[in-house]
Amino acid sequence: MVQSMTGFGSAEKSGYRVEIRSLNSRFLDINIKAPSFLNKFDIPFRNLLKERFARGKFDVVISASENVSADLKVNTEVVGRLYSAFKKLQEDLSLSGEIDINLIAGFHQMYLDAAITYDADSLYQVFGLAMEGLAEMRNREGDILATELLKLVDSLCSMNDQIRDIKGDVLKGMTEKFNDKLRALLTDKDFDSNRVLQEAALMAIKLDISEEIARIDSHLRQFREILSRHDIIGRKLDFIVQELNREINTITSKSSDYALTSLTVDMKAVIEMVKEQVQNIQ
Numbered sequence: 001m002v003q004s005m006t007g008f009g010s011a012e013k014s015g016y017r018v019e020i021r022s023l024n025s026r027f028l029d030i031n032i033k034a035p036s037f038l039n040k041f042d043i044p045f046r047n048l049l050k051e052r053f054a055r056g057k058f059d060v061v062i063s064a065s066e067n068v069s070a071d072l073k074v075n076t077e078v079v080g081r082l083y084s085a086f087k088k089l090q091e092d093l094s095l096s097g098e099i100d101i102n103l104i105a106g107f108h109q110m111y112l113d114a115a116i117t118y119d120a121d122s123l124y125q126v127f128g129l130a131m132e133g134l135a136e137m138r139n140r141e142g143d144i145l146a147t148e149l150l151k152l153v154d155s156l157c158s159m160n161d162q163i164r165d166i167k168g169d170v171l172k173g174m175t176e177k178f179n180d181k182l183r184a185l186l187t188d189k190d191f192d193s194n195r196v197l198q199e200a201a202l203m204a205i206k207l208d209i210s211e212e213i214a215r216i217d218s219h220l221r222q223f224r225e226i227l228s229r230h231d232i233i234g235r236k237l238d239f240i241v242q243e244l245n246r247e248i249n250t251i252t253s254k255s256s257d258y259a260l261t262s263l264t265v266d267m268k269a270v271i272e273m274v275k276e277q278v279q280n281i282q
Helices: 036-052 076-092 101-105 120-186 193-207 210-227 234-254 258-278
Strands: 007-013 016-023 028-033 056-064 069-074 112-117
Touching (some): 028 036, 036 120, 120 210, 120 258, 234 258
16 A cells, blocks of 8 residues: 555543644654653653654654643742741841741742653553554545556657657658768768768667667566555656656667657656656555
């Protein structure tokens, strides 16, 4: 199954909410934003993403609400020192008034400790559900990409067949041009047979696009085969696109025929569309 690198998944349960977005990237890039008390889960969550996905830029946002509770603990020793300090200050400066709980409460940050509790099992479950949602969307997007790519490959196959069909006409036209050159040489008193052979050899090289046509057929077959696999295929398809471009450029350089050149220009446009789509595949 082809998997796109773009997608979104989210899940919420027991006060936890996890959102995962993925975009195109040549490599695996993971960014996790979570409350500081959940920092201990950063590496485990990264490992889970690495096990499930091979490429993409992942932005993960984890939030927590009612699942987080704070058990407040009073440090009575610190409260006692605060009271003694205020009592001594009152005596030293002959201050009036009561040293009561209202005064001590203003310094709660010094003696209150908040012990945060959380349910790790629920957190892992929510993270897993968000990953599943992301994977499903990436797979759906991948199916759409695969369908579009197969249509583009069909188009390239059709144009390559057209090049094969008109190759004979192109050869005939260039042969006639060569014969005209040959007749011109034969009227020259300083006729050089070696020059004729050189012209013939150059023409044969320039006319021979059979190998390029055959290689394009082979590349397109490989493209179809790779597209049907279940492994990581993005980089492999990108390599084939580069090879297709190379073959088309060679054909273009070997012929000045208008019909042939027009076809190669159209093929380049389609190959560029294939390249853009391949960039989205894992």
